[in-house]
Amino acid sequence: MNVGPAAALSLLLRRELCLSFRRPDQLLQPLVFFLIVTTLFPLALSPELTLLREMSPGVLWVAALLASLLSMDGLFKGDSEDGTLEQLALSGQSLGLIVAAKTFAHWLVSGAALVLVSPLVGTALAIPVDAFPIMMLSLALGTLTLSWLGAIGAGLTVGLRRGSVLLSLIVLPLAMPLLIFGANATDRAIGGESAAGALYFLAALCVFTSSLAPLAATAALRITLE
Amino acid sequence: MWTWFYRLASPPYVYRVAAAFAPWLLGIAGALIAYGLVDGLAFAPRDYQQGDAFRIIYVHVPASSLSVMAYTLMAVAAAIGLIWRIKVAYAVAAAVAPIGASFTLLTLVTGSLWGKPMWGTYWAWDPRLTSELILLFLYFGVMSLRAAFEDPNRGDRAAALLAIVGVVNVPIIHFSVVWWNSLHQGATILKLGKPQIDATMALPLYAMLLGFLLFFGGVLCLRLRGEVLNRERQASWVREAVKS
């Protein structure tokens, strides 16, 4: 009669996706923010295509980072506010599993969505189409890593006043390596060179973070729940 | 064997011991720093490449070493607090944070002062300075997080977890910044290169390093007493200690 981890994971993912899709407007917000921030740069600097192409890896990545962080705040906040986070914590399932399920589901509807929208942004920033695959791969790895880092920040700041500002303050310095590697991979892809070095580092960072961050995020949530 | 460890965890004991150590640490530190500054700033020979500007390394290099050592100490104290649930460890972590942040700030300022004659500008995204800047952000994160909690116990634990997450990231951040910098090496030499150290220059440098370390220890003892008093303010021993 017990619910094993696989069944629990599936149920948790369904719960998160169900809740996300009941609020489609909230799903779109990070994506729109991504587009808006991207638009700010040509307006602030210059619409000249060669200049845009040079700035594009940086603009793309900073915009993606900020857009992902924007929604990270909501990872635990909704459940914390209506008391359902406690119910999850007391479900008898491991808290680590719950945190992993919520974070992954959150990435699916924010980070992965950003990756899918990135060709639009890429076109707006004069990124050549053959650079798109590397661009999207690096964004996928980067946003996944960021989701894990964000989960730690979210776990630490749930229920704090101005928690979302503090969350960004905590997560952004930790996200600088992935920004460096990801933007570089995109840059090299645009220049037609091999992005393998940067991508390997990015992938290693992603694996490292994905294995350790869930532990830290779970510990953070336990501190919050007390 | 572990009795000394648990004795160290007793707040009144730490309060007394810190008071005993502080004047010695600060006194010896003062002597070492005075020697280091005088010898380094006035007497050590000029570097043939960098002229007199390099003298700032007598402050800059020890400060940067201390900034990283302090963060590591903060993270170790945080881990001790979380794993063994020893309250004094949280007091240590809280006491270290602003001192470490100050050393980081000192590193940045002295680095920037060094940079002006070297690069012609106060800031040029040198890898070491950039890493120190990110370290400063990490310090701010830990201090802000602790301050944001109304319940100081939870604040301590949250800040402790963040300190540990940060310390794991420090090597990664440093590596990625060095990598990033090597890609964008322009014509000008951006790295604050240490000039060739020979004996006359090395001695004041080590003196400054040790002096800063002892100074750090002394200030830590003083701040630690304050943190311990604050955290234990309900306890009876505090009333006795404050009366005397």
Next chain:
Amino acid sequence: MSAHSKRLDVDQVHVFRGDRHVLRGVSLRLDAGELVHVRGPNGTGKTTLLRVASGLLRPEQGKVTWDGRAIMDTRSEYQRELAFASHEPALKSDLTGVENLRFTVGLKRRVTDAELRAALERAGVAACADLPARVLSAGQRRRVTMARVVAMRASLWLLDEPFTNLDAAGGQLLTQIIDEHLTAGGSALVVAHSALTLTRPVRQLDLSS
């Protein structure tokens, strides 16, 4: 319900919230079939006690054991055997009654939708099964959480002010449900302001002392 009767032992528990010494050496023993009614004025730590008993909050001193084992050692298994109802209804406003139950009870034990609907029926809110929780009244939400507790089929019930927002009929229904739970061998720790009249004897724990 488990065939063995397990005992909850709370032993000299102390909890501090910042400077406040909220629980001062609280002890209680709860055997199968028993109910302890926790009472006391506001701020005496009734909710805190429940959270310590649930394993969410680790006390500064003292410990809690279930069936002889410390709950902190086997936290997940222990929590699988309990049903916790907090002061707030703890429902997702975007999910329907049945969905709310499915995503909570379904994590504790394998359960069919039919069983969940039957639980909602028992609680008198079968009509709310397919309505999103945000359109339900406070009383209806309380009944949905009642259904959740019943559907979990847990041995230990930790209920924080479960009678809030229930009308007279609802209150009677809840009393009946608690009675049945105790008769079947379950135990319950209940925080409530008013007296509880059950067919079983009720022990009181007054935290204001």
